[in-house]
Amino acid sequence: MKHLNKLFVAVLMAMGLNAHAQDSNNPWAISFGVNAVDTRTSSGSGSGFFEQHFSQPFAVKDNWNILPSLSYIGVNRYVGSGFSVGLQGSVNKIEKYVIFDPLNATADSRGNYVDNPGDLMYYGIDATIKYSFQELIKSKVIDPSLSVGGGYTFFGDSSFGTFNPGLGLTFWFTDAIGLELASRYKWSFGDREEANGVTPDAPSHFQHTAGLVFKFGGKDTDGDGIYDKDDACPEVAGLKQFNGCPDTDGDGIVDGSDACPDVFGLAALNGCPDTDGDGIADKDDACPDVAGLASLKGCPDADGDGIADKDDKCPTEAGPRENGGCPFLDADKDGVLDKDDDCPTVAGPASNRGCPEITTEALEELKVQARAVYFNSGKATFKTGDKETPARLDAIKEILKNYPNAKFSIEGHTDSDGSAKVNQKLSEDRAAAVKNALIERGVNAENLESKGFGSTQPVASNKTAAGKAQNRRTEIKHIGSKF
Structure with missing residues (x-):
């Protein structure tokens, strides 16, 4: 050696x-x-x-x-x-x-x-x-x-x-x-x-x-077997057929040219998928699971009125956009189109947005019926044995349902017996009891409110038994529209 x-x-x-x-x-x-x-x-x-x-x-x-x-x-x-x-x-x-x-x-x-x-x-x-x-x-x-x-x-x-x-x-x-x-x-x-x-x-x-x-001596930074001098993506491991660039989703489109590199897609859509086959990439499709129109971002329009079904209140009936895609209707024949009618099933003047205006007769009837609802003494429960109270509550309900956009205040009152604090609480509870009874009968809770006034607003003298009886009452008043 x-x-x-x-x-x-x-x-x-x-x-x-x-x-x-x-x-x-x-x-x-x-x-x-x-x-x-x-x-x-x-x-x-x-x-x-x-x-x-x-x-x-x-x-x-x-x-x-x-x-x-x-x-x-x-x-x-x-x-x-x-x-x-x-x-x-x-x-x-x-x-x-x-x-x-x-x-x-x-x-x-x-x-x-x-x-x-x-x-x-x-x-x-x-x-x-x-x-x-x-x-x-x-x-x-x-x-x-x-x-x-x-x-x-x-x-x-x-x-x-x-x-x-x-x-x-x-x-x-x-x-x-x-x-x-x-x-x-x-x-x-x-x-x-x-x-x-x-x-x-x-x-x-x-x-x-x-x-x-x-x-x-050849340099292969990303270790993909393709030398850096021949690697179009030398920092990221890739495939030989793509000059060293990756194709993460395997759709035949290199990640650098793939608009959806992590999801298998179509070459015609720059590598993005089209689940519903309508020619619009899922990433740009507002309705990716249902075939639709390019003009509506891939959403369908069944009635052809130019409003996507998902935004159309009447998807099977053509109608203008200003009417939510529905045809102009006037179901209650009051001259106010349903699209502008706050009460489309009850006739009313246009001045009240198509809802009926409450009449003096209706208000008087509410007053009569409400004052005839009686309570047990010192309590917020309806008078025991009084068979007329349920009928009076039903009558009040029938009046109120004719005015779906009107708001009503149910007010409770007491006589002067007892302390002011006790009477205030009792009046509030009695007004709330009437309100709840009407809601149970189908009156919209948004149309009702309740409050109590104790003994502060008598309608008769509290020096006589008859006067006190009149002061122990509930009243229903119209306070405006909920719209």
Whole structure:
């Protein structure tokens, strides 16, 4: 492992340089594996350049020097348009050195003369410019390439520069992991002193490599598997088909363009649902569960009067808006249309909003009937055994129901017997008793009020029994309209 020291120095140098990767998403790559050095081309044997260099390209057993351990490592960076640059460090041990010296070497099975130079270490540091054809051939697996570069080689006690044309082929298992095969012809240049007049110290040679390559460096902030450079929504995890943008409701419309991103909807409505199918998005539909008209914000108009059913007092009968969607009617035939008639079922003059005006005769009858309602002495209960009181209350009810918009005050009075405080309370309770009895008979409670006056408003003398009897009374007075 001591021979790897120079290799790791080369790697540290490479980490500080721009180098090559396979694409712009993951601009960096690191590769490592084994290398083989073939010095056969340095022998000068053969009748021509191609015979010398390519007649035995795969004579692994006879000509290749392979160190059975990790023997190269490289760092690379993509620079765009299929091009990448990189730096590689390698180490090897030369045990097969092909020479053209039949006197001092043994011929191999192919007729070359192979010398074993002993513990001859090999170190190489090489920079490369590479062009990948992967984008051109539109393949995700096969990645052929051509390269050119230069480097410096330590060959035993010698060192020299090289010019390195090459080619490679990478098989990608995933987007970031691949098997890389490459071969370079390292043509040496510089002074070539000969050892014993035969072997050059700066031999040109082939170097073959095989190893794994790992791409990295791509930024994916939201972790959705789409790199930020290609992600239209880099801060939010999304889908590949939407360039990295999310579609929360799964309706095929990205959230950024979806007016209702949390609810599955229709493309025609910018991603919003239309429950009733009337072509109006639920969010804009005042009646989302019932099909309606766009002019009425999605609400129906059964009678076609231009008023939505929900706002139409007569949804099945056409009528003007000023009449609440109902046709103009005058049910009680009093000349006041129902829409303006506070008492549409009882005839009355327009001056009283269509309600009947209370007559003097009615007021007199109320007075007679109310004064004839008797109570138990000192109490607010109707006189025990008096069979006329219920009939009088019924008569009062019949009068009051003819005036549905009129308000009446029920007043309670007492004679002078007892304290003023007791009489006040008693008068209030008796007025309330009459009021409650009328409400129980169907009179609208909003038309009635009650109050007591104690003994303060006598209608006869309290010095006689007859006068006191007249003062113990209830009266009903008209006090106006409730409208």
